[in-house]
Amino acid sequence: MLGSKSGFVSRVKEIAPEVTVTHRMIHRQALASRTFPRELQAISDNAIKIVNYVKSMPVNTRLFKQLCKDLDSEHQLLLFYTKVRWLSKGNVLNRVFELREELKMFLDMQDKEPIFFNDPLWKPRLAYSADIFDQLQGKDTTVIHFVDTLRAFVAKMKNWSRKVSSGNFAMFEKLCEVAEGREEETESCLQN
Template identity: 90%
Template sequence: MVNLVLGGDSEKKIQQISLCDNTVSTRIEEMSIDIKEQVIREIKDAGLFALQLDESTDVSSYSQFLVFTRYVHEGKFKEEFLFCQPLETTTKGEDMMKEVTNYFSELGLSWKNVCAVCTDGAPAMLGSKSGFVSRVKEITPEVTVTHCMIHRQALASGTLTRELQAILDNAIKIVNYVKSIPVNTRLFKQLCKDLDSEHQLLLFYTKVRWLYKGNVLNRVFELREDPKMFLDMQDEEPIFFNDPL
């Protein structure tokens, strides 16, 4: 419209004007509502759908209850984020059940169409008497219950053999020695660059990011000669390389 009335130069000037906060917020809200309506419509068209639930505490000590859904749309499986709701007080199975039931009632979804539920192994989820799954089975007895694969891997990764744990601890010591001191990080990067190595940085490891463990070990193994040379230059090799990588 501006182009037709005032010309192309005026149109470019108008496009450079930033939108106000209220306009941006309104557009984001409208897009969110539209996506939500599309997901709910596809779930209803699919008939059956599955839920995956997780409750975790964020950095502000608030309990966040997250629900994902999986269903078939146009012959393909789709996975979508359904909703996130903070649990104000307790985090019991009845609290989670109440939140999901209220959400279903608001949007016209039925528990009868829930064919599967995937959770972690928390008592609030799998408790035999008052857990979330037990309450779901009271409504839909034929529902299939599975344990989250990521949580299973987390449990498995916490029980390494003594030999593997020693290798992991040794690799972590090497990474922390290089990454925790800025000057060491810079010197190691320059060494890798001079040696024309495939990588120039090690990957930092923390227990919270346990899924990253394999990548950390792979990077140490791929650069095994470079850390060895660097620690030798720092007179630290005997401390870290008692066992071969």
Template identity: 45%
Template sequence: MTTKAVDVMAVVADFFEESGLDWNKLEGVCTDGGPNMLGSRSGFITLVKQKQPDLKGTHCMIHREALASKTVPKNLHDALTVIINIVNYVKGSALNTRLFRELCRDMDANHTALLFHTQVRWLSKGNMLARVFELREETKLFLIYSNKVDLLSAFNKELQEQRSNVIVHTDTINAFMVDDVPEDMQNEFLELKHNSSTKDEFRAQDLEEF
């Protein structure tokens, strides 16, 4: 089994058959915009349209953010690294986790734990940052009690430099938009720019086929 369009289609088709689903009731397909999904001749959406010609193919709205996050500016990357180090310290041992939970309870916080992030889950990094921001006072106090001077200093710096802080930065995605490219083509250009497998596909095919 591979991620080729024909293999993905085979799995989906088997699921439709086993579940008794009607292809004619399928309204749309949302994908990450990769060539195996959008290929005009043998992409997954092309194959699905052989079953349901009227469906609409769309891009995953989160995918652009995932691509952009791979090449964030240095100041944002440094801020993210600080937050990850703090989360790893707080959640890196059962004792720290328990002490942080009790501290949050004593301070009547809305949450009692920070969140880890994973590279394969696009939303997890944003959820991690949002949780640290919500518990920023509790986190700061915990670092003081733990005498983690290095982490505390870095954390204070990021909280003070709000204009470049990754937690409150809302315009990052716009920096990765490609000038003079239509909105509906932005995902393909981002995919080509940041995805090595897509680059290989582009080199192996002519422009029309790609």
């Protein structure tokens, strides 16, 4: 289908021989996302485990949906994560962040409270991870737009690093929401 000898690539190169072909552009970024710091990777893994627990049984899904409905939550469903569509990881992290209190309550009712909910750094790290993935995603993203976004993101990282070292978290919306009044904890969570 994409073939360089008889597929799409060869036909494009007949018309525009100077074109550069990039195979699996997003796949490279998926591999890069696996180099997250260990602490942030654990947050992501824990969030996915929570989602899998709730979504694995239809009764859990219905109970969680009813709980969210009763609490007038903004969302009533969790998003399912698959490794094939790595961009869904950011959406999953965002939804878990938005429904974190409902999830804690649901897991308490199920007598399945994970230890990490009691960790004071779990919420700021979840917020930070969700913010990072927000920066790399968007609706109707094309490869060209994605490359531009990735370049801009790398450039922003230098600026963000400088600002975070001086205690300014304004560029991380969810982290600011969590960090209000807890600046020391948030700085230490990002440095660990």
